[in-house]
Amino acid sequence: MTVTPTVDGDVLAVLAGHDGIFTTGRLHRLLARHSQEGIRKVLRRLTKQGVVESDRVGNAFAYRLNRDHLAAEYIIGLARxxxxxxxxxxxxxxxxxxxxxxxxxxxxxxxxxxxxxxxx
Known part of the structure; x- marks a missing residue:
């Protein structure tokens, strides 16, 4: 059951379902039907919007859902x-x-x- 059949929806569902951090590569392994570049673009856009937070870890970025964002509880609800x-x-x-x-x-x-x- 998917609310939105886009890469955005799949990425948000993974981030909302876990408290941990995810690199683009880790998300790609979980969401193999989407390209790594497509996932990267979504993460950049969601980070600019404030829905996702990112931290630089070595040469990569680690992403997590911004649970303080106004929409976070709704994103989590849709993911569940x-x-x-x-x-x-x-x-x-x-x-x-x-x-x-x-x-x-x-x-x-x-x-x-x-x-x-x-x-x-």
């Missing part, structure tokens, strides 16, 4: 959205017992499969 949704569905699985619950479960099929309804 799929996990929260799946946990909610799993907790309510007992409520889905019986034919009516089965129909409801089938309507939510994409979510139950953990693939957001996308098929290969």
């Amino acid at each position: 959205m799929q996990k929260t949704l799946l946990e909610t569905h799993r907790r309510s699985a007992g409520v889905l017992a019986g034919p009516a619950g089965l129909r409801r479960g089938l309507r939510l099929g994409g979510t139950w499969r953990d693939d957001g309804g996308q098929r290969p």
